[in-house]
Amino acid sequence: MKRKSFNKKICVLVLSGAGTMVYAQEGVKENSIDEVVVTTGRTKPRTIITSAIPIDNISAVQLKSTGQVTFDKALTYSVPSFNSSQQTVSDATAHFDPADLRGLGPSRTLVLVNGKRKNQSALIYVNDTPGKGEVGTDLKSIPSAALQNVEVLRDGASAQYGSDAIAGVINIILKNSVGKSTVNLFSGITSKGDGFNIGADFNTGIKVAKNGSLNLTLGYSSQNRTNRAGSVTKDELFGVDNAWTQANPGLGMIIGQPETKVANMFVNFELPTGETGKFYAFGGTTYRNGTSYGLYRTPYWVSSDFGLLTPEGQPYNGFQPEFKTDVYDYNLTSGWKGLFGKWNFDGSATFGSNAVDYVVGNTINTSLGGNSPTRFKAGGHQFSNIIGNIDINRNFGAFVLGAGVEVRNENYQARAGEEASYIGSGAESFPGLQPQNEINKNRQNMGAYINSEWDVTKNLLVGGTVRYENFSDFGNNVSWKGNARYKLLDDKLVFRGSVSTGFRAPSLHQIYYSNVQTKITGNTVANQGTFNNDSQIVRSDLGVQKLNAEKAFNITGGFALKPFKNLTITADYYRIKIKDRVLFSGDIGYKTGAPGSPDTTNPVEVILDNNKITSLKFFTNAVNTVTEGVDFVANYYTSAIGKGRLGVIAAFNYNETKIVDNIAVPSILAENGYSENFFDRKEQSRIISARPKTKTILSLSYDISKFNFNLNNTYFGSVTWQHATDPAKDQTFSGKVITDIVLTYKITKDLKVSGVVNNLFNIYPNVIDSKGDVVTDLGGRFKYPWEVNQFGFNGTTFQLNVNYTF
Template identity: 70%
Template sequence: MKMKTMSKSLPIVAILALSSNAYGQEKEREKTVEEVVITTGRSKSRTVLSSPVPIDNVSAAQLKATGQTSFDKALTFAIPSFNSTQQTVSDATAHFDPADLRGLGPSRTLVLINGKRKNQSALIYVNDTPGKGEVGSDMKSIPSAAMQNVEVLRDGASAQYGSDAIAGVINVILKNNVSKGALNLFSGVTSKGDGFNYGADFNTGLKIAEKGSLNITVGLSHQNKTNRAGSPGKDELFGVDDAWTRANPTLGMNVGQPIMTSGSIFLNLELPTSELGKFYTFGGTTIRKGTSYALYRTPYWIPTDYGLLTPSGEAYNGFQPEFLTEVYDHNFTSGWKGKLGQWKLDGSATYGASTVNYEVGNTINTSLGANSPTKFKAGGHQFSNIIGNIDLSRDFGNVFVGFGAEARNENFIAKEGDEASYFESGASSFPGLQPQNAVNENRQNVGVYSTVGWDITKDFLLEGAVRYENFSDFGNNFSWKTDGRYKFLDDKFVVRGSVSTGFRAPSLHQIFYSNVQTKITGGTVANQGTFNNASSIIRNDLGVAKLDAEKSFNVTVGVAVKPTNNLSITADFYSIKIDNRVLFSGDIGYKTGTPGSPSPTNPVEQILSSNGITSLKFFTNAVNTITQGIDVVLNYNHPISTGKLTLMTAYNYNDTKIDGQIEVPTILRNNGYADNFFDRKEQSRITSARPKQKAIIGLGYDWSKFNVNFNNTYFGEVTWKHASDAANDQTFKGKVVTDLILAYDVTKKLKVSGVVNNLFNIYPDEIDTKGDVSTNLGGRFKYPWEVNQFGFNGTTFLLNLNYSF
């Protein structure tokens, strides 16, 4: 009987989360006693419960049972310590949605495909969303249809895998079956009738020669926009209450998910070259094109469009700028693994690349007047890496030894936009990247590691790992890890724990990114400049130090209990201390002077004036944090009548605090910017933007041709903090989102299923401005977006048809 250690949880007092083997899991997997994982830190594969570190092994069927159509959202409803929510009115961020593990930001979770490092996204999140200032992997680019299972290592693993693995590791295992194929069709819509989506994915496997295999997945999907804007009826932000605002109570806003079309193709090839080894190649390409929306340009904001956007004969009524993205993500690995004498050898090369092209539509550059285009190519970003690694390992009886080396080249490119996109005022809503923002930078790093595991007895295991890494831009790092596990009572009770150090290299994006953004601050439309860490303005004028690596110290202690074959319970406490976290500063603007008339005694205002901006931001190492929490997972399954009942409950508590003083550059501290440098609102993105408690309870029942899943996910409260006034803070209370999935086997090959996500139409608390109209941008936003818990689409209905062959 198969036990699953998948994180689904519930709040301590209230809800339990239950999940099941929906849509018919593979029968051969049903026969295994426990799930075997390979993401154990490059040591030998072990079962989940006997692993010395906490690991969740989530099958493709379990991801599908969440009813979510993208990998990042499915994992959110499967792992309590993982979060990803739809962002809105946030430029390209709305097409990616920052995802993180244990609330530590997208940068600190390493994503692997078949055990090999996946490239980071080209996008750095600079809008007011969770994960601001961070860079992560584009998890939307990995189609769920290509996955066999996902292993989530909830422990620091820098000593094994290098940079970015401070919070943990997500390892996507691609399908490799050749005995069957499947065609899946789906479509859905929200209860409000918007957000219509549809798609298809196809998976099949082919035998090559006698023992070779090729598995291929192709997918296409499309989603329409949703809109949950506020209806203020007047514009308090601009102080306007006129005929236009009364005739347009939503102020023309679109607040919701973007329009998006996506296509992908993934493959997984294995070809034996002899009895001793095999060649392999795997990976895929994903293309996404989307449209999101900026703040509506009202007639009292921009008085005319010069007849460029308004149909002839109609009165000018303002316009809705569109933010268009083209996202390309490619990741391919080729290698050979097999036996070299008594040693196991795995050598591979990986190429990964992410490209994001920006286009701004349905808008104008007011500085160009009637000569303005209405669509602008606004530039773009690209990130790529080439990785070569070699791993050797061997069992010496009860001792396992492994070592290896990895070399990596990274490249970050920023491409300027068309001149019209940035000329003077720039395209309204998103001025294009300027020539001075364009960069093409590389760095290299080489790492070597060694690991050893010793089964001292059949019950007592000790492991250790060390890794030395050298980066061409910031220097060296040495990380280590030790972990252990002891089994009692015939493997029914396991005590486990680990201690490790870790690091995260500042991304090339954080070092070299720069741009100018149009933002609304305090009711004023302003151009805000981001200067890169290598610029003379930041390094010389402001005296900001060169970016350095973050360092961490991780401790995990836990137990795993399996009193019967039908029941397993795990509980793990963790503590993660991170020093020198890279942060994106708050707005540094005018204090005493004004744009065009800076104070002669304030050197910061002189810098702003000479660069034609009203405020600036930059990246720097400036904050230490301590994150502590606990994960509890309970799995139970039991035959009932002629069916099978599955119960899964998981719970995560996670708390992050800033440790000590924030390091403010001297020139800013001496000129009154200490509170602005990383203000209360920016701090809250680290400490309270993600739920401190999250729990999932899943209850499933398989009976004959029917399958039912009833899942409850509790998202704990989150707190938005005002930049300067604690009286305007707001805590959005925790809510339970319920999903119902019904499936029926029409024939042995044809299955049909219906999904109702958010069955009871639960929304977050509405924003209470407490008098500060900037909080909801003058009523344009009804629901929170800077601390978004679970989105605000409401109930969604989905229909699936699956044909296997």
């Protein structure tokens, strides 16, 4: 998928360890050559139309033309197979927003920065959202202002890059231009008058020494909350209809985007050494502070706040717990690339870290009574990795050979909160992490690969890769990939395809995460315990097997067509079978005895009694899936429409995932009647129907004189929420079209002003139909779906941008 390309004669080729990208100098005539990308493999670059596998190459200009403020949302409105939507009332998940390719969950998309692996986030998604039970990369830590462009490889790539690349690879290319500085100011608000945001970013490129460069990006933004809670005046969840519910429509809830403040700094540095070498360093740091909200504690739910939250002299009216996060993300890579004899060499070291600290505010621990704090440090999580890699490649005429090794150390930590946050009943809304939840675990990984590409003839290319991996905690894996491409009609028509195996190592989070949190179970609010896969309770008492790697088999086939100079069309079919997917089990609670019953013999109920919880969950390999789909992209650009230039991008994705074979229920659970609870219909729907099966993007841009006009229409197909036990209570939320407009006026050569309207026609998802099950919408608290979520529910947003270059 492309918007602009550049004159071949003055392009600069920049190598990186895992890939190459073409950057253009300023002032180069546009639309002169096909874009060149490198996430095809780890040898030499290929243009999109001659690549053996499907790739989207998205410029920073195209991302900005969506009008979206954050990188993950801009990518959602640029790539049909990529999805990320705002989450709400989901603890820390509301500050990360799980994102994925091809509906395969956040864990199965590998993210690179300048071709180097970026660290995963510290957070594992355990709330009722898309991506539940998985770990992804914190894409909100990537500032759009630092990006040159983004390459999205839509094919399995474990053989090239290792674990996590089953669905594909997102390669984020940082700016490296010099000689200019840009200041961008922006502010916006929703049509309902909430969600006000304001921010600024600054980018500059500085020449270093004779031919070196330093590109620096700084940014800060602030976003207010939105609220789209229901307006009921009767609480069906608790069965209460009284003066309080009548006086408080919506039952005190705040449901929408969280309050957020973000600060970031990114750098990209290059310094030539000798005639053929180059030292480089790049990376950045992001700090994000957010506030989201839990379920409102009504006076008939929590009967008193002991005068701690209610202003003196006023009647007790309940309280709104706040869930606050401090997220710190760091990523830094340094290395050297150049020639050793006739071999291209790239050696680098990377450090990456993501940490999230939890604070629960405006709440109490009822067990402490009047001595309770109203703000609790509830602990936190941290994930970091240290990576070293060496990549080499060499051309032997029509044959290219590449090889490399990578070593990686990963560390996962969980820190307990202060005692008041977890003692007794714990802080309302989010009991803090306890000392028994603390963990500090490491694992090591070593990988080595060899790959090659051979231009057998002028038109026929074949390639292959084999990779060996060794993980210190579960053992070895070998992945392979074969691909081919054949050109016809003077390169105007290309047929391409690949066959590969892939794998994903279970994350340290999935192996060691444990916690107790407040959840809605049935029509009651209770504490639910998650036990880690390494614990005696899971491994011995429940007989659950040790987590192992997921295995995948991927087939892709399609064509690329360039019927004339300004039009390219690509279409690709894919099929991905994944065996032994790691899943987060459903709620496993009481079956035969009552809580605390002395004659309970059910082993699950014994665990619940001993730990004073009403249900438990854990991670295990248990599901096999098959995902099939089609990607279509058409790109047209011309300068012959009136006095202006027209660009058109049409893109479509169809994607369907099915659970195949039997779900592997641990024998102890099966013997005690938990087969249906283990991974019920609602949990299954997060895999098979929480993301749209179809998504279509039609983007039009028109440049004339000092004006640029962008009109983007994005169709999000339907999604289906499945009831845990009763198919009659399922609900399908119909597909909707979201229209965005961006109008830019160039006041002077260096000063531009843009007006943005996102969701022009104020489109919302279908309203939840509970069909008599009060848990479906939590007694009317939720008006719009949150467990399956297509595009959020903020409605229309207006934004103004001012951009100055000097």
